[in-house]
Amino acid sequence: MxxxxxxxxxxxxxxxxxxxxxxxxxxxxxxxxxxxxxxxxxxxxxxxxxxxxxxxxxxxxxxxxxxxxxxxxxxxxxxxxxxxxxxxxxxxxxxxxxxxxxxxxxxxxxxxxxxxxxxxxxxxxxxxxxxxxxxxxxxxxxxxxxxxxxxxxxxxxxxxxxxxxxxxxxxxxxxxxxxxxxxxxxxxxxxxxxxxxxxxxxxxxxxxxxxxxxxxxxxxxxxxxxxxxxxxxxxxxxEMPDPQQQVNAIIAGEIDLIEQPPHDLLPVLKADKGVTLVNWNPLGQQFVIRFNHVQPPFNNPKVRLAGLYCMRQEDYLKATVGSPEFYKVSSAAFVAGTPNAFDAPNGMLIKPDFEKSKALLKEAGYDGTPVVLMQSTTLPVLTNTAPVTKALLEQGGFKVDMQSMDWQTLVTRRTKKDPPNQGGWNVFHTFSVAADILNPISCTYMAANGDKAWFGWPNDPEMEKLRDSYAKETDPAKAKELAHTVQNRALETAQYGWIGQWYGPGVARKNxxxxxxxxxxxxxxxxxx
Structure with a gap:
């Protein structure tokens, strides 16, 4: 990330x-x-x-x-x-x-x-x-x-x-x-x-x-x-931003390690006898879509919910990762295969409901103003997420202004609470390693304490009460139930969206x-x- x-x-x-x-x-x-x-x-x-x-x-x-x-x-x-x-x-x-x-x-x-x-x-x-x-x-x-x-x-x-x-x-x-x-x-x-x-x-x-x-x-x-x-x-x-150059360099022995080469170049690396793939992070990562809760239209929970009803995880995973060998469709916020994993109800985040999205936008009074979607162009695994979101949101009744920029510009811009037409934003993508999001407290995106929350600044006292209860609970079974309640609350208020798990090896020279x-x-x- x-x-x-x-x-x-x-x-x-x-x-x-x-x-x-x-x-x-x-x-x-x-x-x-x-x-x-x-x-x-x-x-x-x-x-x-x-x-x-x-x-x-x-x-x-x-x-x-x-x-x-x-x-x-x-x-x-x-x-x-x-x-x-x-x-x-x-x-x-x-x-x-x-x-x-x-x-x-x-x-x-x-x-x-x-x-x-x-x-x-x-x-x-x-x-x-x-x-x-x-x-x-x-x-x-x-x-x-x-x-x-x-x-x-x-x-x-x-x-x-x-x-x-x-x-x-x-x-x-x-x-x-x-x-x-x-x-x-x-x-x-x-x-x-x-x-x-x-x-x-x-x-x-x-x-x-x-x-x-x-x-x-x-x-x-x-x-x-x-x-x-x-x-x-x-x-x-x-610092070598071009993935093909990275692959060429490690095959030539000019560099020793690559953190995570793009999935489409893995066959080239697998075929080379001088390098080996290393599964250094077996828990993997999770893609995230983050809304700006303080600026229209996503300051309206119905509009955020409409956005989530447009999501289809496999579209993202195919566009960014490609091979099913390296991804998993899962509606669990706290990572499939770990103790706090629960599937979302009604296929949410897996099967889009564009008509439901359009109905919610109508109820919310969405006026058709394009939402500013920031696209990172310098981080290969994220580059294709924003175009997928643009296509899905437009099918659900949104108008979308996708603005392309390097990742550092995005990282700087996401800190701004200004209106989108004054240098702010409405929505962007990132990802987290699974170890960061295993429970309601460690998961940055679940915090809903307003100005103290992560970029997007959700403010939901009910969510904070649930997170406090989780933090105090010493009974593992009850803690797991609270984690499920936290996930349901995040979906109810459309706090953010988790849009697929993925895995990617690093590569090292054989020596x-x-x-x-x-x-x-x-x-x-x-x-x-």
Whole structure:
């Protein structure tokens, strides 16, 4: 989800002795370099300010997390050495591991972690819900802090170990104290890689070197958890937007990894003996259609519902993915095959009802003003979603003004609440990795807290009550029922639409091994012969 392209800008990073030494040594020796092409250009380096997946990937290079999700989707301690919870489940105490250091050599402290959690909690929907239950956080000593809750909350560890956007990455307090709605300028973290600002050129490449002082956990790497052992000296993210060029480059050995090549080029890669396909994210992804709830006509729930009655998932999946081998038609918001999966009633999102859509538009008084549909042209898996939506909505009685733009322009424009004819928007598409949307709290699109909600800004107090109930519920069976109720509420108010699950392997040169199964393409544990 959400790669970015933008004009070049400079990102600050402390050029400490350790950084200079690490960079110089690596460059001089020309040791193992891993060259990686991800889905889109990396231009925003603040993983709290944006949910862009390319920025999330960057975050996993240079930052670390208190907890992390392993390959079995279990939450495990990461920066935390031990934790305790009181018998009434309201006081949590966290103690950090020994030897945690920022890239500038300063120790990681409890104050740093408290500030980081607060900044993340102001932007992320799962973080916001956690912070609703937090009374206070305070340090006990340099390595220990407490989180006092107002009442028991069942998703404390799930929140702090959230695997994908936004990720609760730990930052130095001076950085984490930055206004959550303004971008940070420093790239100082405590993670397994150091960002080399001097060699990075947005639009061309981003350079990371192994952090020589990073102390990984002793347990084996699993998913995003366990020991983050870096087995190469240097990673370069190569910005190469043309998919055919990517395929040509990896076959020629000019690059080592591609995050997710287009499905129509997979046969070419399968036929080449020098590369191998890697199913690094077996849970897959889900396409999403998002409406703007604050601007006409989608501020009217009947118009949003008319939009959902036009949806036919297979049209999207055939147009974007192609082969049924790599997609699944499913009306479950919380991902087919997982505990909270429920089918929507009456074939909604699967079988369109254009006459119902037209009737709802008439009831709503829709005046025929074209809805502004933003189309991304620089992210291959999303490029064909908007044309499908245009065709479906028009069959249902809408007039549609599809406006094409690069993904970064879309990412910037979707933040605006202005009327569409003044630079705003009505509807756009994105996608999420399945690990982000497994329940009503982690799923960004289910939040309906108005201005604090994700772009589209739905405001539904009833939905927020349901999400609170889910968060408090400790009985798995009752929690599952609440998840079903949340999904039904989202359909009733047409909060957004989930329009198909899809899967796509990455590709690696045959001499590259160790790509971990996780919802994020991480570069530790990977070796290059």
């Amino acid at each position: 959400e790669p970015t392209t933008m004009k070049r800008r400079t990102f600050g990073v402390l050029t400490t002795g350790a950084l200079v030494a690490a960079t110089g040594a690596t460059k001089a020796a020309d040791k193992k370099t891993l060259r990686f092409v991800q889905n889109g250009n990396l231009t925003i380096l603040d993983p709290i300010w944006t949910t862009a997946y390319v920025t999330r990937n960057h975050g996993y290079f240079i930052y670390d997390t208190l907890f992390a999700m392993d390959e079995q989707n279990a939450i495990k301690p990461q920066m935390v050495d031990k934790y305790e919870v009181s018998t009434d489940k309201t006081l949590w105490t966290f103690t950090l591991r020994d030897g945690l250091e920022w890239h500038d050599g300063k120790p990681v402290t409890a104050d740093d972690c408290i500030a980081s959690v607060k900044r993340w909690g102001a932007r992320d929907t799962m973080g916001q819900k956690l912070m609703d239950f937090v009374k206070e956080m305070k340090p006990v000593d340099a390595k220990t802090f407490t989180m006092q809750l107002k009442e028991p909350y069942g998703l404390v560890l799930d929140s702090l170990g959230k695997p994908s956007s936004n990720v609760p990455f730990m930052m130095p307090k001076a950085v984490a104290d930055t206004d959550p709605f303004k971008q940070i300028s420093s790239q100082i973290g405590s993670g397994p890689f150091i960002y080399v600002n001097a060699e990075s050129k947005p639009g061309e490449k981003h350079v990371y070197v192994k952090n020589p002082k990073y102390k990984p956990r002793t347990d084996a790497a699993s998913g995003l958890a366990g020991g983050k052992i870096v087995k190469v000296d240097r990673v370069e993210i190569i 590259v091994t160790g790509w971990l199964k996780a919802p994020v393409p991480v570069m530790w544990n990977i070796d290059k012969a």
